[in-house]
Amino acid sequence: MAQAWRCSGLRWSADGPVLAWDGGRRSALTWGKRVAFGVVEGGVRTCVGARGHACPLGAAVPGRSTGARCEECSRLDRAHSVAADTLADDPRPYRVYLAWFGPGMTKVGITAVRRGGARLLEQGAVCFTWLGSGPLMAARRTEELLRAALRVPDRIPYAAKRAARAALPATRGERAAEIAGLHARAVALSGWPESLAPAPFEPVDHVEVFGLAGAPAAVGEVRELVAGGVVSGELVAAAGPDLHxxxxxxxxxxxTRLLAGWGLVPAAGRESAVPVKALKERPAAQDGLF
Structure with a gap:
């Protein structure tokens, strides 16, 4: 039997998307490459642990879970995240950004300055701009200000992002229009923390980086992996954690978050055989801007 590998996720490097594997191995992904692997027969999906530590229980986790963690490990992982507001004394500088995923679909967020634009690639942002930079709590207060004053959410479901990619505007200008207007309104707001330095509007477009220009519109999405199942296809695009x-x-x-926790083996020459569901249509636009 072939050696089983465990995937630790999709990473974005300067050269494009890369699949990372436990043990440090990486597989570069290029458009047109054949991606093919099988799930070990009789295998069980197990918790990936948290913060570099293995799950002490080796707990089984559901096939549809994108976190691939049991309840205890999920709690530990979140307790040490910026999103949980438990790192208020973090001395590193942070940036506030506006990210656009499709018409009527913009969010506000923060990311460490040292990470550059990696967070936006990981989220699958089609277009984004920086709003400002400063200490963590100033960035967090600015994020809250925009959510309250401009009704900009800080989360957008991945299912909605996937559906939006099927019908993106054709030009960079069209894709940047919504965040251009929001950027102007945001910097004009009163109540910005003095320690947060505003950034000019400089949109960054990821359509070419993601390979979405000219790629066929997705018609379905893998619901889950199953023991003995196979995923096989030609890579035509990638955005955030998603491979098209x-x-x-x-x-x-x-x-690719569905891969974590499974033992995977090569499956060259085999047809894809995993549960697939139709891609959801985009939800109706929200009232007002969002």
Whole structure:
């Protein structure tokens, strides 16, 4: 039997998307590359642990879970995250950003300055701009200000992002229009923390980086992996944690977070055979701007 590998996720490098594996191995992904692997027969998906520590229980986790962690490990992982507001004394500088995923679909967020734009690639942002930079709590207060004053959310479901990619505006200008207007309104607000330095509007577009220009619209998404299942297809695009694979069913999206916790083996020459569901239509636009 072939050696089983465990995937630790999709990473974005300067050269594009890369699949990372436990043990440090990495697989560069290029458009047109055949992606094919099988799930170990009789295998069980197990918790990936948290903060570099293995799950003490080796707990089984559901196939549809994108976190691949049991309840206890999920709690530990979140307790040490910026999103949980438990790192108020973090001395590193942070940036506030506006990220656009499709028409009527913009969010505000923060990321450490040292990470550059990596966080936006990981989220699958089609277009983004910086709003300002400063200490963590100043960035967090600015994020809250925009949520309250401009009704900009700080989270957008991945399912909505996937659906939006099927019908993006054709030009960079069209894709940047919404965040241009929001940027102007945001910097004009009163109540900005004095320690946060505003940034000029400089949109960054990821359509080419993600390979979405000219890629076939996705018609379905992998619901979950199963023991003995196979994923196989030609890589035509990637955004955030998602791979867009051209299969016999058309272009299908694979959320690579579903890979974690499974033992995977090569499956060259085999057809894709995992549960796939139709890609959800975009939800109706919210009232007002969002």
């Amino acid at each position: 694979l051209l299969t016999g069913r058309g272009s299908v999206v694979l959320d």
